[in-house]
Amino acid sequence: MSAHHLSEPRIRFPEHRQLYYAGGWHAARKGQVRPCGSPATGESYGEASYADPDDMRAAIEAAHKAFPAWRDTPPLERARQLRQIADILRANKQELALVDAADSGNPVAAMLKDVDIAVSQLDFFAGLVTEMKGDSIPMGPDAVNFTVREPLGVVGRIVAFNHPLMFCAAKMAAPLAAGNTVVMKPAEQAPLSVLRLLELIDGILPAGVLNVVHGGVDAGAVLASHPLVAKVGLIGSVPTGRAVMTGASGTIKDVMLELGGKNALIACADADVEKTARGIVAGMNFAWCGQSCGSTSRAFLHEDIHDAVLERVVDLCGAFKPGNPVDMATTMGALVSKSQHERVLGYIRKGREEGARLVCGGNVPDAPGLENGFFVEPTVFADVTPDMTIAREEIFGPVLSVLKWSDEARMMTAVNGVEFGLTCSIWTRDLARAHRLARQADAGFVWVNKSGAHFLGAPFGGVKQSGIGREECIGELLAFTREKNIHINLD
Numbered sequence: 001m002s003a004h005h006l007s008e009p010r011i012r013f014p015e016h017r018q019l020y021y022a023g024g025w026h027a028a029r030k031g032q033v034r035p036c037g038s039p040a041t042g043e044s045y046g047e048a049s050y051a052d053p054d055d056m057r058a059a060i061e062a063a064h065k066a067f068p069a070w071r072d073t074p075p076l077e078r079a080r081q082l083r084q085i086a087d088i089l090r091a092n093k094q095e096l097a098l099v100d101a102a103d104s105g106n107p108v109a110a111m112l113k114d115v116d117i118a119v120s121q122l123d124f125f126a127g128l129v130t131e132m133k134g135d136s137i138p139m140g141p142d143a144v145n146f147t148v149r150e151p152l153g154v155v156g157r158i159v160a161f162n163h164p165l166m167f168c169a170a171k172m173a174a175p176l177a178a179g180n181t182v183v184m185k186p187a188e189q190a191p192l193s194v195l196r197l198l199e200l201i202d203g204i205l206p207a208g209v210l211n212v213v214h215g216g217v218d219a220g221a222v223l224a225s226h227p228l229v230a231k232v233g234l235i236g237s238v239p240t241g242r243a244v245m246t247g248a249s250g251t252i253k254d255v256m257l258e259l260g261g262k263n264a265l266i267a268c269a270d271a272d273v274e275k276t277a278r279g280i281v282a283g284m285n286f287a288w289c290g291q292s293c294g295s296t297s298r299a300f301l302h303e304d305i306h307d308a309v310l311e312r313v314v315d316l317c318g319a320f321k322p323g324n325p326v327d328m329a330t331t332m333g334a335l336v337s338k339s340q341h342e343r344v345l346g347y348i349r350k351g352r353e354e355g356a357r358l359v360c361g362g363n364v365p366d367a368p369g370l371e372n373g374f375f376v377e378p379t380v381f382a383d384v385t386p387d388m389t390i391a392r393e394e395i396f397g398p399v400l401s402v403l404k405w406s407d408e409a410r411m412m413t414a415v416n417g418v419e420f421g422l423t424c425s426i427w428t429r430d431l432a433r434a435h436r437l438a439r440q441a442d443a444g445f446v447w448v449n450k451s452g453a454h455f456l457g458a459p460f461g462g463v464k465q466s467g468i469g470r471e472e473c474i475g476e477l478l479a480f481t482r483e484k485n486i487h488i489n490l491d
């Protein structure tokens with residue numbers, strides 16, 4: 001079934017498979033390529049050029065050359081070009097989502113929403129270009145003192161594999177709107193939707209304003225450390241965040257880091273059992289196999305409702321059936337790669353060994369058609385304790401750890417007892433308790449009686465080792481500017 005679907009002509013893979021910089025396509029200088037293929041069926045999709053450090057340097061130089069003219073382009077003209085890109089995404093939504101699903105393993109229904117998110121972020125930041133405002137500072141009658149906000153120069157954006165198209169299209173928006181040029185490094189695992197997007201938008205932006213260089217760790221390391229790059233933003237894991245900060249420190253470069261999470265969902269004794277169970281399952285992002293930084297992968301259930309909620313969670317997991325990602329009916333895709341698959345299965349083994357109780361999933365599904373894919377069933381462990389590996393480390397897979405609690409203070413110590421601090425979801429009908437727990441949670445983004453959703457305009461980002469900086473809000477735009485103060489003596 002799967003191979004049949006993937007061979008249908010409606011999936012339009014990109015013809016250009018090279019690196020995109022200086023307004024054109026370039027083969028990798030040493031001719032390197034990386035194979036592309038489906039994580040769900042094993043089908044080959046050919047190959048794509050793969051940058052080495054010299055290729056990355058060439059792209060950075062192109063971005064540097066293009067910067068002065070883009071900086072001096074009137075902001076509303078920059079906005080017009082970003083909106084044109086948004087229109088092209090909108091018009092080709094189905095096609096781009098299909099390529100993204102085939103290449104990344106995430107279900108096409110979810111990838112259609114990713115295109116919508118990218119479109120709204122492009123529109124959002126296009127609408128904010130005139131908000132790059134400065135201040136005037138009163139100095140008395142003999143002087144005028146004011147600040148202006150200027151773009152930084154070349155911005156590097158290094159992104160993770162879980163939303164290939166959305167991260168590329170959405171994360172270019174703020175720095176470009178602010179007048180920076182961009183060098184984007186997509187994740188190595190799934191480059192095809194981004195290449196197709198570039199084919200579609202080629203020629204809209206002036207040459208060198210947007211450069212997209214498919215490559216691995218060594219190419220990313222050049223972007224982080226290169227003296228011509230003014231700021232680097234990363235969406236990735238905590239160890240990569242450390243490496244990027246170290247690389248950036250050589251030139252005192254600012255960083256924006258959106259890193260991993262081991263996020264808590266807290267269900268209080270008075271929480272609605274049905275709504276909480278639905279919130280737990282929604283927060284796990286099982287559709288894309290839990291491969292989401294914001295996934296609430298530790299559920300702390302109060303002992304009074306523990307058994308009832310757990311039973312409903314297990315029922316609701318039944319709605320997620322691993323299947324072919326390009327099929328609109330598929331509710332759960334495949335993990336992105338063999339190494340991710342092995343990593344997730346390793347954590348499931350560890351959970352069993354350390355004494356957690358497996359109440360759902362835990363296996364590679366054996367349904368016909370899924371033999372060659374990196375699938376894992378939605379998996380739930382109960383009786384997890386805070387010291388277990390599956391309660392401490394980010395799995396980035398469809399594995400939920402359920403912990404039982406009775407004492408609020410002890411539970412909050414466990415919630416905050418990890419190195420991460422991205423999201424937290426609190427379920428209660430008591431407003432005062434909701435505020436108290438929200439204040440105590442070490443997290444950059446807290447939901448009450450909700451999970452999973454992002455809200456454009458509301459700052460998203462982490463505390464502790466989950467990152468530095470806030471995105472999806474005006475702060476993201478301003479983070480790609482710097483203030484200059486000008487003092488004019490009128491005397």
Ligand SMILES: NC(=O)c1ccc[n+]([C@@H]2O[C@H](COP(=O)([O-])OP(=O)(O)OC[C@H]3O[C@@H](n4cnc5c(N)ncnc54)[C@H](O)[C@@H]3O)[C@@H](O)[C@H]2O)c1
Pocket residue numbers: 158159160161162185186187188215216217219220221222224235236237238239240241243244257258259260261292293294394396422462466467
């Ligand atoms: N906070 C967020 O918004 C957010 C969103 C999505 C994913 N993530 C995190 O991303 C991780 C999963 O993605 P991943 O496995 O692709 O992460 P990763 O850290 O392995 O890779 C992310 C990107 O960084 C590049 N990279 C790796 N090492 C590098 C180095 N030394 N220098 C420069 N670049 C380097 C990779 O090539 C890739 O493009 C998870 O930890 C997840 O939580 C965070």
